[in-house]
Amino acid sequence: MSGQGTGRKARLAGSLLPPPGPARMLAVAALVTSLGFGGYTAGSVLFFTRGAGLSTGQVGVGLSLAGLLAVGGNILFGRLADRWGPREITMVVGGLQVVALLLSTVVDSFAMFLPVVCLLGVSEQAGKVCRNALIGGAVDGDDLVRTLAYLRSVLNGGIAVGAMLASIAVRYDTRSAYQILLFAIAGVSLFGYSLYLFVPRTRPAPRLRKKKDFPKAPPSISYVFTGLLCGIVNLGDTVLTVGLPLWVIGQTAAPKPMAAWLHAVNTLLIVLLQVRASRGAKTITGATRLLRLAGWTMAAACPVFWLAHDFPAVWASIALLIGVLLLTASELWNSAAIWGLSFSLAPAEARGAYLGKFSIGTTLREVFGPVLVIGLITGTGGSGWFLLAGLMAFASACAGPVVRKAQRESGVSDGTLARGRSGSG
Template identity: 35%
Template sequence: MGTRDTIRTAVRHVVPPAGLTRALAVQAMVYAVGSGLFQAGSAVFFTRALGLSATQVGLGLSIAAGVSLLGTVPLGGLTDRYGPQRVWLAGLVLDAALFAAYPFVGGFAGFLAVVVTLAAVDAATGVARQVYSINALPPAERVTAMAYQRSSLNVGFGLGAVISGVVLAVDTMAAYRGMVWFIAAVFLVTALFVRRLPRLPEVARPAEPMSRLAVLRDRPFMAVSLLSGLLTAHQTLYLTVLPLWILSHTDAPKTVIAGLVLLNTILIVLLQVRASRGADNTSGAARASRRGALLIAGFCLVLPLSGVTRGGLTVVVLVAAATLLIVAELIESAGTWGLTATLPPAAQRGAYVGAFRLGTQLQYLIAPAGLTALGVATGGWGWYPTAALFVIIGLAVVPVVAWAERTPRLGEAAPEPAVGAATPVS
């Protein structure tokens, strides 16, 4: 009975409950099959099928990233104007059309047009998808539902990666064309899922809505966005910096890198829902972000040990460091969801969620080069100031979130003081 109960509990934390939470998780998994397939096979597709040079691919993707950064806030405002489900659905249909057009792209100019448009569409749909989940669910269920979606996303990414392996093994033009057309079909199927989700009532908008960029003047909120965005550097550390460290400063076999990626996927699928407990309110989300920051600092202190160990002990140290970083990712992600679910006002949620994502976009710009220079290029001593940096962020995030929580959002009236009553969170 004990074993059966353990299995039942494990399943409950992986398989979402019936209803809207499960529907959102299923669409996330379907979408991730296409997204994961392209992430794994895009570099070869661009160079082999489109005939682009590595320099052209890098330049195009960098320009697309800049468009995503600049467009996140104004494009997020589309959600407030037209509704999250409508923007989400339109974005998926546009994604499908753009991927279907990939095989007909001729030269760098055509490639640039497609990747830039995809970046703009993804900036809008990323906000709309998150706002829909927040608006459609009761406050107590929002973070848990996002955790189930992330668990399902990782399952889909894994399936997509497996399919990409088959495509790369076949290595023909027909296989690459079939890959992007299959991805287009996956996005259309996802659009059908989204179309069947419950319609949400219109959110009352203020009589004088603020401009789409006005949210950038909300200093407490933008400070939270910056700190939370910097904490998403766990992604860069795991996928970029850690492999570079293993290759250049340890005697571990290269296959360890693939094993650690697999470990990351498995633990996120199994533990993400458990790790989201307590992050469904603002203060709990802030504490989760702080714990995530301190765990990242712990990773930065443990990893350098693998540079002086040998043989099996090196692998043990790497697994220990990677596990610390995975747990940090699990907890920090829950903290981020809690903050995006509670701090933005309902009437301006699209613009605010878009602004919150700016911190993550900034991390993508500075973290790969900055953390590689500190952690890898220094030979190892740079991990210690890096750890100190994350400790400082962790200590700052709780008081900064408290500052944002007691400050009314733009366009909102300051709450009436009430003795013994908590300030309501929209």
Template identity: 35%
Template sequence: MLTGPARKLVTAQLVTNIGNGAFATCSALYFTQVLGFSPAALGLGLAAAGVAGVLAGVPAGHLADRYGARRVAVLLVALTGVAAAGYLVLGSYPAFVAVACAWALFDRGGYAARQALMATVLSGPDLVQARARLRVVTNIGMAIGAGIGALALAADTPQAYRIVLGLDALTFLGCAVLLRRLPAAPPTAAAERQPGEPRLAVLRDRPYATITVLTMVMSLHVPVLDVILPLWIVLHTDAPKPLTAALVVLNTVTVVLLQVRVTTGIDTVATAVRATRTSALFLAGMCLFFAASDGRSAAVATVLLVAAAGLHVYGEMVQSSAAWVFAYELAPPDRQGQYQGFFNSGTAVSQMVAPAALTLLLIEGGRPGWLVLAAAFLAAGWATGPATARAHQYERSTP
């Protein structure tokens, strides 16, 4: 059981993900049907916000190192809530783009600061357990939020959608209150830089950048269930369409029940390297089962896709656990903020690019596309060993 700071961090994550789940369920309809934006305009505005979010991580993390992770995290999370409330008073499309970009800046920056805060106030077993619990409560919170959003969808009124968006804003403010109750996190970066020392050291750390890129490749599994699976079922198999929902539920329940257990023992760089290679094997196996389901009958395709989903969820849990270790253990203790910001900016880039890239590779490419993805998982998984060794050498050689 988690106690003290770890419990507060996990509770804060749960609160925000309830709001995020509700927002994700209703926001597209609010922006298009209530505010009247076209789908193309909405997509363009969200793309601009995505770019803003990617650029926010490293500077926000640096501020967390410089001025204290708790102070910066509380401020940015509260500002995210204010920006979310801005969606309720929009009067024009340019205002929407401005609010969306502000929201992304504060949200991604706040996430980087929270990651630094976790490394500051937790250590050892508490940090390992908190990492696993955060992923569990992310799924639980998103599910609860989606249920709340479903009620708004059933009502299908502007007021119902506005209530959901207001709830989302309040959850960020509630998260800020919870973070404020954590122990103070003093600045970790020196107030004055040494001669020749770069302000943002992470931008010169090529081994850490390599680990970040390899993690991006391993994270290509993320859009498989929610983006690729429904398209694959409809266009490449005779499996029933409701199978998509069943496999998403299977994934969510499995993560909730097993993520903490799977994470146990993945707490050093060496064990994380082994876990990444295990994940690569499972994810490559997932690709082979997906490829085998191409053109199959309903019964055969269903069996193959259920097997693929089982391989996917285990590979996903192991990969995420290993990624947490790389992100923290390969970062200098006094630069956790900017390093976590950089690492999570890589994740944000993957989330922006992967859906479109995988749709082209897998839905248009079919079986050969799955084989290419399997090879990418295996190559990235086995490259983590040499990459982490270079990262250790870089760390030892850096004053």
């Protein structure tokens, strides 16, 4: 009996962790850094408002500015990753993030807050681009999407745990408690980024060592527009974290804790299902199909959320749960589509630069998404759900033609993921 239990545990671990090797070490590093990120996202805004004395408007302005600067930062650090190696640049942006976290502990004015939060935003977003470029160089093309799916499962689990640990500081709700939290996050982040030293180094191709040989990226506006479509569909994440709590509490009869429960359901399902939901994203055709499916599924979720407005508590809760299940399915498929399309349409010798440009869509979503979602959901009496559904349907309908054009302009055939690999050593 114990042997059967051990076997089940081994199968469960195998479904949540990549196989031994570079992918396993990447997962460990991602888990550690995600603990810090989860703690930061759960406690930073409260520190800046309640501990540092800033207004919510000042914090909002700072976060929006940081998001805008991150668009250029992703492109810059993506190119640097191609030129000097993604592992090295990943650790550089990790170091910048640690410095920003330490500086944030002494913020006590808006003038100090702006440069610190901008450094935090740029380094955090650039870290995602450089880490993905590192994964692309360390993992074989056939295993790339599967590895990225593993890492997203690990990241969500780590973020959830980090957020729960941050609740200790939130409970005390003092400046010193938040400062201790930020010091702890900085230490965890430093340790996590140091683990990338154990990932094999990916070197740029020899012909890229001279600046004049470095390719300009991307040559195709369709590639960038593909990323924008993915960013539109990715508004589902903003709906979950920003719009839905306001809708649940202010516009439905569902219990107020339902907002937190729905987020927990989403996180758990992503941890358990992301690897399985990513099947089929290895080809451009498969990834495009997942992007379209994600858009239509999110479009279907919006009117379901709207139904909760007029229902009594029980039926409103059921409608909200069904909506989150649809939203989560969209998020799972869209993530897989992002990986498949961004890597398949990018040459290995300029992967970092291409990924930096592709990320414009998701970065702009983080900047303008909260304002758009709040305006549509709370400022229209509920009819905004149908406008949001229309936007999702539009993105889904555009996916096929835009991706096909990007594929023609890139000159890559279907079935090729992450064309070639940089040399590693």
